[in-house]
Amino acid sequence: MANSSSWQHVAKTAQDLRDASISRIHPSVPDVPSGLPANVTGIPKHLLTTDEVLITETSTEGLVSSLASGELASTVVVNAFLRRASIAQKLTNCVTELLSEEALSRAKYLDDYLYEHGNPVGPLHGLPISVKEHIGMKGKGLNGGFVSWWNHKGQDDANVLKILWQAGCVFYVRTTEPQTLMHLETSNNLYGVTVNPFNRRLTSGGSSGGEGALLGLRGSCLGVGSDIGGSVRSPSANCGLYGLRPTSYRVPVDGWTATMLSEEQIVAVIGPLSTSLEGVKLFMKTVLSAKPWLVEPSCLPIPWRDGEDHLPTRNGKKLKVAVLWSDEIVKPHPPVTRALKEVVHKMEGIPEIEVTTWNPYKHDEAWEIIASIYFADGAKEEMEAISGSGEPWRPLSKFIIQENPYVKHLTIEEVWYWTSRREQYRRAYAKVWNETAISAGPKGEPEGMVDVILAPVGPGAAPPLDHAKYWGYTSQWNLLDYPALVFPVSKVDPNIDKIEEGYQPRNEKDAFNHQLYEPEQYRDAPVSLQLIARRYEDEKLIQAMEYIRRKVNLPFTDFV
Numbered sequence: 177m178a179n180s181s182s183w184q185h186v187a188k189t190a191q192d193l194r195d196a197s198i199s200r201i202h203p204s205v206p207d208v209p210s211g212l213p214a215n216v217t218g219i220p221k222h223l224l225t226t227d228e229v230l231i232t233e234t235s236t237e238g239l240v241s242s243l244a245s246g247e248l249a250s251t252v253v254v255n256a257f258l259r260r261a262s263i264a265q266k267l268t269n270c271v272t273e274l275l276s277e278e279a280l281s282r283a284k285y286l287d288d289y290l291y292e293h294g295n296p297v298g299p300l301h302g303l304p305i306s307v308k309e310h311i312g313m314k315g316k317g318l319n320g321g322f323v324s325w326w327n328h329k330g331q332d333d334a335n336v337l338k339i340l341w342q343a344g345c346v347f348y349v350r351t352t353e354p355q356t357l358m359h360l361e362t363s364n365n366l367y368g369v370t371v372n373p374f375n376r377r378l379t380s381g382g383s384s385g386g387e388g389a390l391l392g393l394r395g396s397c398l399g400v401g402s403d404i405g406g407s408v409r410s411p412s413a414n415c416g417l418y419g420l421r422p423t424s425y426r427v428p429v430d431g432w433t434a435t436m437l438s439e440e441q442i443v444a445v446i447g448p449l450s451t452s453l454e455g456v457k458l459f460m461k462t463v464l465s466a467k468p469w470l471v472e473p474s475c476l477p478i479p480w481r482d483g484e485d486h487l488p489t490r491n492g493k494k495l496k497v498a499v500l501w502s503d504e505i506v507k508p509h510p511p512v513t514r515a516l517k518e519v520v521h522k523m524e525g526i527p528e529i530e531v532t533t534w535n536p537y538k539h540d541e542a543w544e545i546i547a548s549i550y551f552a553d554g555a556k557e558e559m560e561a562i563s564g565s566g567e568p569w570r571p572l573s574k575f576i577i578q579e580n581p582y583v584k585h586l587t588i589e590e591v592w593y594w595t596s597r598r599e600q601y602r603r604a605y606a607k608v609w610n611e612t613a614i615s616a617g618p619k620g621e622p623e624g625m626v627d628v629i630l631a632p633v634g635p636g637a638a639p640p641l642d643h644a645k646y647w648g649y650t651s652q653w654n655l656l657d658y659p660a661l662v663f664p665v666s667k668v669d670p671n672i673d674k675i676e677e678g679y680q681p682r683n684e685k686d687a688f689n690h691q692l693y694e695p696e697q698y699r700d701a702p703v704s705l706q707l708i709a710r711r712y713e714d715e716k717l718i719q720a721m722e723y724i725r726r727k728v729n730l731p732f733t734d735f736v
Contacts, residue, residue: 183323183365183567190272190319190326190366197274198262202255205262214375215700216267217736220260220393228256233736236303236397236455243302246290250283250302254346257304257396261349264395270362270370270386272309272350273316279304279348286344299462301344306396308384309350310357311337311446312431320433321355321364321383324564334431336400336446339466340459349396351386356558357402357434358550359383359572360410360634360644369641372414374667374700378638381411387449388415392702394736398455402432404444405550406633406650409706412449412662414638416702416735419449419662420456421653423712425476427460428468435557441549441595442654451736453663453725457482457718478712486716487723488627489528495723496624497523498534498612500631505540506646506686509636509693511673515665515703519630522728529727534629537608538601543648545601546655547582549594554585571642598655605656609710628720629708635689637668637701646689649706659714661721662706664731670695702735 198205206223208216221229231253234242242248258276265271286302296302307313310320312330319325337347355364362370362385370385372378373392380389384401388411391399401408403421412419424443434444448459464480489495499520502508508516523529551558555577562569569578577583586594613622632649639645653660673695681687707724709717724730 183565186323186326186565187366194271194273194367197276198265200276201258201262201274205259208263208266212267212376214377216376217373217393219267220263223263224256224259228259231256232260232394234397235452236450236458237452239397240300240303240458244296250286250346251280253302254279254283254304254348258348260393261306261390261395264373264390264393267393268371268373268376268380268389269368270352270380270389272352272367272386275348275350279346282346286346297344299343299458300340303345303398304348304396305340305345306349306351306387306390306399307337307347308387308399308401309353310433311400311402312433313337313347313350316350318433319366321353321357321366322561322565323365323567324561325433326366328433330431332431335428335468335472336463337431339428339463339468342466343462349390351390351399353384353386354382354572355562355570356573356576357383357407358405358576359570360406360647361572361641362386363570363572363642365567365570371641372638372701374416374702375638375698377640377697378701379414379641379644381414381638382644383407384449385411387411388417391415391417391449391451394451397451398459399449400446401449402444402446403654404442405546405647405654408447408449409633409650409660409662410644413633413704413706414702416664416704417449417451417662418453418456418664420447420460420714421445421660422447422460422714423659424657425474426478426714427463428472428475430472435561436551436553439552441552441591441598442546443657453718453721456661460714481715484715486713486719489723494528494530495720496530496532496627497724498532498626498629500534500536500629503536503539503648503652505648505682506635506689507679507682508632509689510676511637511668511698511703512632512635514673515705516630516632518732519665519705519728519730523724526727529724532626534626537605539648539652542601542652542655544582545594545597546651547580549591549598551577551583552586552591555583556585572644575645602656627709628717631706631708633662633704633706636693637698637703639692640697643692646685653708657711658708659717660706660708661717662704663721663725664702664704664735666703666732668695668698668701668703670699
C-alpha cells in the first residue's frame with residue numbers, strides 16, 4: 177500500500193469499486209427497503225422477476241441438468257445470480273466485487289458452444305460459482321482481508337479455479353473474508369462487517385462468511401471457501417447450508433493468499449459450500465476427476481471414489497453413528513441440543529442405523545496443541561500486515577492473537593515439539609476410534625467400528641457479532657485432519673428453545689457461551705450439525721450423509 181494513502185482512503189476505494197461493479201448490472205437492481213427486519217431472507221423474492229427467483233432457488237444439480245440440456249441459457253442464469261448477489265450485498269455486505277462483464281461474456285461463449293456442438297463443455301457447463309476473495313484470480317486483487325495488501329494482485333488463477341473453469345463454470349462474484357482470515361466471523365476494515373441473512377444481529381460466520389451470507393440468500397448455489405479452523409463449516413452452519421472441510425491434500429490450493437502460507441503444522445484446505453448436498457459432491461467429483469496431483473504434487477493421487485459403496489449397509493450391517501453431545505468444555509445452547517435429539521430420535525427408529533455415544537477424548541488438550549501452532553511465528557506476519565496500513569485491529573483479531581495465551585514465537589525445536597504433540601494426539605484419538613470395534617478381522621484389524629461422528633458445529637447457532645470466540649467444535653477436526661460435513665437441520669424457535677435455568681458453567685469459556693444465549697436474540701437462526709469421518713474417508717462421509725438425510729428426511733424446515 178502506498179504510504180501516502182490512509183487506510184480509510186484505501187477502504188473507500190475498495191467499496192467504491194465494489195459499488196461500481198454493482199451499478200453495471202442490467203437491469204439495474206432496485207434498492208432494498210429502509211428499516212430492514214432482522215430476517216431478510218424473504219426480501220429478494222420481492223425485488224426479482226418470477227423467473228429469476230425460480231432460477232436462483234433451483235438446486236445446483238437442477239441447474240447443471242437444465243444448462244447441459246439447453247433448457248436454460250447460461251447468460252440468463254448468470255444474470256439472475258448477478259442480480260440476486262447484488263441484492264444480497266445490500267442486505268448483508270457479503271460481496272467484494274461482481275464480475276458481470278467477464279461472467280456474461282463467458283456465459284455467451286458457453287451458450288454458443290452448446291448450440292454449435294450439441295454437448296456441454298463439461299460437468300459444470302454454464303454454472304455460476306462464487307469465490308472467496310483470497311482464492312486468486314489472475315490480475316485481480318488479492319488482499320486476504322488486509323488493507324496493506326490492497327495492491328496485491330493474483331499472478332494466475334488458483335489451481336482449483338482452473339479446474340472448475342475447464343469443467344465449464346462461470347465465475348461471477350467474489351466474497352468477503354475477515355482481517356487475518358482467522359475469525360469465525362467476517363469483519364475487516366476494507367468492507368466492514370458481513371451479517372447473517374436469517375438474523376442480521378448475528379454473524380454469518382467465518383472466515384468464508386461472505387460465501388455463507390451470499391448462499392444463504394441464494395445469491396449463489398455453489399461457492400468456493402477455505403478452512404483451517406472451521407472457516408467453511410461455521411458459515412455453512414450459520415446460514416443453513418451444506419459445507420465440506422475435506423481431508424488435506426485432496427483439493428489443490430496453489431494460487432491463494434494468506435499469512436504463513438507454507439506452514440504445515442495445521443494444513444488449511446479449500447472446500448465447497450452449497451445450497452444442496454449434491455452440490456458439495458459435484459464439486460469434489462469435478463475437482464478430483466481432473467487429477468490435480470499431476471499439477472500440484474502435494475495433492476495425493478486419490479481419485480473421487482464414488483463408484484464404490486463405502487457403507488457397511490452394503491453387507492447387511494448397520495451404519496454406526498456415534499453422537500458427541502458435548503465436548504465437555506463448552507456445553508451447546510438449547511437449540512443445538514434439540515437438533516441433536518431430534519436427529520438421534522429419528523435415527524433410533526431406523527433398523528439399519530445403530531446410534532451410540534461418542535465420549536470426547538481430551539478436547540481441551542487438542543485446543544492447546546492447535547492454538548500453539550496456528551501462529552508459529554508469534555503472529556509476526558499478521559501483525560506486520562495490520563500495522564503496514566495503520567488499520568485498527570478488529571475485535572476477533574485481538575482475541576485470536578493478542579488475547580491468546582498460546583501465541584508465541586516458536587524456535588525450530590519448539591515447532592518439532594508441538595508437531596510431535598499433534599501426532600501423539602492423533603494416534604491416541606485413532607486408538608479411541610479403533611476401540612469402538614466389536615470384532616477383529618483375519619489380520620487383527622478392528623471391525624464394526626463407529627462409521628461417523630455426529631456433532632455440533634459450534635456451541636450455539638450463529639453468535640452475536642464479535643462474539644464467536646469458541647473454536648473447539650470445528651478446530652478439533654482440523655487438528656485431527658478428519659473430513660467434516662455440515663448440514664442444516666432446523667431454526668431457533670424462542671418458544672421451544674428456552675434458557676436452561678440453573679445451569680452451572682464448567683469454566684470461564686462455558687460461562688461466556690452460556691450468558692450469550694437469549695432466545696429472542698437468536699430467532700430464526702439456522703441450526704446445523706456436522707458429520708465427521710476418519711482421514712481420507714471423504715467419500716464415505718458424503719455417502720453416510722446421503723443415507724441419513726434420506727432415512728431421516730432432513731432438514732426439518734425450509735430455508736428459502
